[in-house]
Amino acid sequence: MTYNSPLSDGRAADLAAALAATDPQTVLDIGCGWGELLLQLLAAAPAATGIGVDTDPRTLARGRANADDRELTSRVAFLEGQAAELASGPADVVLCIGSSQAFGSNADALRALYPLVRPGGRLLFGDGIWERPPSAELIEALGGKDGTTDLAGLIDHAISAGFRPLAIGSATRAEWEQFESGYLADWEEWLVRNDGHPEAAAVRGTADAHRDRWLRGYRDVLGFSYLILGRPA
Ligand SMILES: C[S@@+](CC[C@H](N)C(=O)[O-])C[C@H]1O[C@@H](n2cnc3c(N)ncnc32)[C@H](O)[C@@H]1O
Numbered sequence: 001m002t003y004n005s006p007l008s009d010g011r012a013a014d015l016a017a018a019l020a021a022t023d024p025q026t027v028l029d030i031g032c033g034w035g036e037l038l039l040q041l042l043a044a045a046p047a048a049t050g051i052g053v054d055t056d057p058r059t060l061a062r063g064r065a066n067a068d069d070r071e072l073t074s075r076v077a078f079l080e081g082q083a084a085e086l087a088s089g090p091a092d093v094v095l096c097i098g099s100s101q102a103f104g105s106n107a108d109a110l111r112a113l114y115p116l117v118r119p120g121g122r123l124l125f126g127d128g129i130w131e132r133p134p135s136a137e138l139i140e141a142l143g144g145k146d147g148t149t150d151l152a153g154l155i156d157h158a159i160s161a162g163f164r165p166l167a168i169g170s171a172t173r174a175e176w177e178q179f180e181s182g183y184l185a186d187w188e189e190w191l192v193r194n195d196g197h198p199e200a201a202a203v204r205g206t207a208d209a210h211r212d213r214w215l216r217g218y219r220d221v222l223g224f225s226y227l228i229l230g231r232p233a
Contacts (some may be wrong), residue, residue, distance in 0.1 A: 001179070003037065005098045024092035025048055028052075028128045031097070031102070054083075065080045088116075117231040130221065134222070141213060167228035
């Protein structure tokens with residue numbers, strides 16, 4: 001998987017270009033994972049330096065290796081730790097994609113992110129939304145009530161936190177299908193090669209259960225928004 005969210009190359013390029021056009025000097029990526037969009041933004045904004053923060057050392061190692069491959073090592077640092085403790089601002093651009101849980105609910109995250117964005121700066125906020133009202137079973141299967149809203153409700157939270165919505169987008173079905181297929185691909189490729197392996201039944205069960213949760217559960221109900229939010233100067 002190139003991105004750890006339902007994000008196409010085209011949307012990623014558009015988002016990086018829109019943020020680079022603000023001529024950022026500093027970029028902060030909260031829950032960066034391997035920081036693919038952070039690296040694309042740094043490539044598009046040659047004056048910028050970036051910091052990515054994540055708790056997962058394996059994804060951070062992948063980010064550092066990718067930075068090295070693209071000769072961006074001198075302009076980016078991948079830090080291991082809790083976002084709420086390590087992230088310090090304000091930065092010209094803050095990215096928080098699929099990582100709002102680092103602060104609690106999405107409303108909690110938007111409030112916590114506001115002071116990390118320089119006045120006049122931008123927040124790219126990528127987060128789950130309901131495209132259709134979820135069933136009680138689906139909410140339970142996804143881990144219980146967590147404050148997820150529809151897109152309009154998420155914009156309300158952003159405005160309440162002090163931001164203005166500059167660009168509003170949400171993942172397409174094709175982006176979800178690419179993301180979910182990518183998520184399943186390692187298991188499925190392994191199963192095709194290792195049908196008689198003693199662990200095949202367990203791997204098959206894991207992959208089948210995940211695919212079922214998606215296709216019979218949250219497909220077309222759970223969405224994912226990409227908001228470019230501006231902090232008024
Ligand atoms: C869905 S992934 C998204 C990664 C990345 N933003 C991307 O779009 O590819 C969520 C990331 O948040 C990180 N994360 C979760 N809780 C965190 C916390 N409290 N502090 C820092 N990172 C956290 C996870 O380790 C994971 O890499």
